[in-house]
Each structure stands twice: as C-alpha cells, then as structure tokens.
Amino acid sequence: MLSRMDPKLMYWTGATLNMAVLLGLAVRGMGRARSGQVASHRRFMLSSVALVLAFVVSYLFKLLFLGREDLATWTSGAVWTLRFHELCVFTMLISGGLAARRGIRLARTRALIESETASEPRPEDLRSHRIAGRVAVSAAALGLLSAGAVLGGMYGRAAG
Numbered sequence: 001m002l003s004r005m006d007p008k009l010m011y012w013t014g015a016t017l018n019m020a021v022l023l024g025l026a027v028r029g030m031g032r033a034r035s036g037q038v039a040s041h042r043r044f045m046l047s048s049v050a051l052v053l054a055f056v057v058s059y060l061f062k063l064l065f066l067g068r069e070d071l072a073t074w075t076s077g078a079v080w081t082l083r084f085h086e087l088c089v090f091t092m093l094i095s096g097g098l099a100a101r102r103g104i105r106l107a108r109t110r111a112l113i114e115s116e117t118a119s120e121p122r123p124e125d126l127r128s129h130r131i132a133g134r135v136a137v138s139a140a141a142l143g144l145l146s147a148g149a150v151l152g153g154m155y156g157r158a159a160g
C-alpha cells in the first residue's frame with residue numbers, strides 16, 4: 001500500500017500519461033501521412049508537438065517548485081533506466097524539432113496546399129522530414145516504455 005502520494009509522484013504520473021497521449025497522436029498522425037492525408041497529418045503532429053512543449057514548460061516549473069529527484073536512494077539499475085529514458089527524450093526533442101522545421105517548410109508547398117503558385121516539395125525535404133519524424137516517433141515510443149519502468153520504480157520506492 002502507498003503510504004502517501006507525494007507531489008513528485010503525482011507529477012511524473014501526469015507526465016507519463018501526457019507522453020502516452022502525445023505518442024498516440026503522433027502514431028495516428030503518421031498513419032495519416034502514409035495515406036496521403038497531409039492536412040490531417042499536420043494537425044495530429046502539431047497537437048503532439050504542443051503536448052511535448054507543455055511537458056517541457058511543466059518540467060521547468062517542477063524543477064523550480066519540487067526540485068530534482070534524490071537518486072542516492074535509487075538502485076544503479078533504476079538510474080541506468082532513467083539515463084536511457086532521458087536519452088530517448090533528448091533524441092525525441094532534437095529529431096522532432098528537425099521534423100517540425102522541415103514540416104513547416106513543406107507546408108508552404110504543394111505537399112499541403114493546392115495552389116498553382118505553390119512550389120513542388122523538394123524530394124530531399126520530404127525524405128529528411130520523413131526520416132527525422134520516424135526517429136522522433138520511435139524515440140517517443142522507447143521513451144514511453146522506459147518512462148513506465150522509471151515510474152514503476154518510483155511507486156515501488158514510495159510503497160517500500
């Protein structure tokens with residue numbers, strides 16, 4: 001039985017749920033791109049990006065008001081799981097940022113808009129966007145899995 005629900009545990013539970021939702025949006029958005037529904041793809045992906053940004057802002061507030069975790073009480077396995085998780089999140093942020101930047105460029109082309117005056121999307125932009133996007137979504141999936149393991153450890157320590 002959990003003796004208390006501390007604010008950090010509540011925060012990380014919310015953050016993990018947020019990650020599950022943003023991954024769900026990204027996976028659905030990826031499906032839309034594959035079926036050629038670019039406008040719908042854009043909406044799903046930008047909603048997912050908005051949840052990533054909301055997490056980043058919330059994390060700054062968490063550091064400010066709740067501080068860092070005390071890793072001295074963690075097993076070395078738990079610390080390594082956390083490091084792996086942080087690597088996934090870092091990869092997601094960098095590659096997601098690159099995908100979004102290319103995506104915004106693609107949004108001005110006929111990839112998204114049906115206008116005579118719009119230019120054709122450059123094949124290398126489509127390709128680099130697709131690769132960066134796939135890396136970001138894969139990193140988010142591994143990030144969610146490892147977040148589940150990290151969170152499980154937190155609940156275990158709180159109960160023990």
Ligand code: HEM
Pocket residue numbers: 030033034038041042045046049095096097099100103104106107111112126127129130132133134136137
């Ligand atoms: C900002 C507006 C966006 C536009 C206009 C856009 C547009 C596109 C287009 C046209 C494709 C098809 C590429 C091709 O035919 O090779 C595509 C694919 C893809 N996009 Fe986006 N995108 C946007 C945002 C994003 C974001 C923010 C992400 C991820 C963070 C993302 C991830 C992906 C992925 C993973 C694919 C590949 C789907 C697949 O074939 O597996 N997109 N996008």
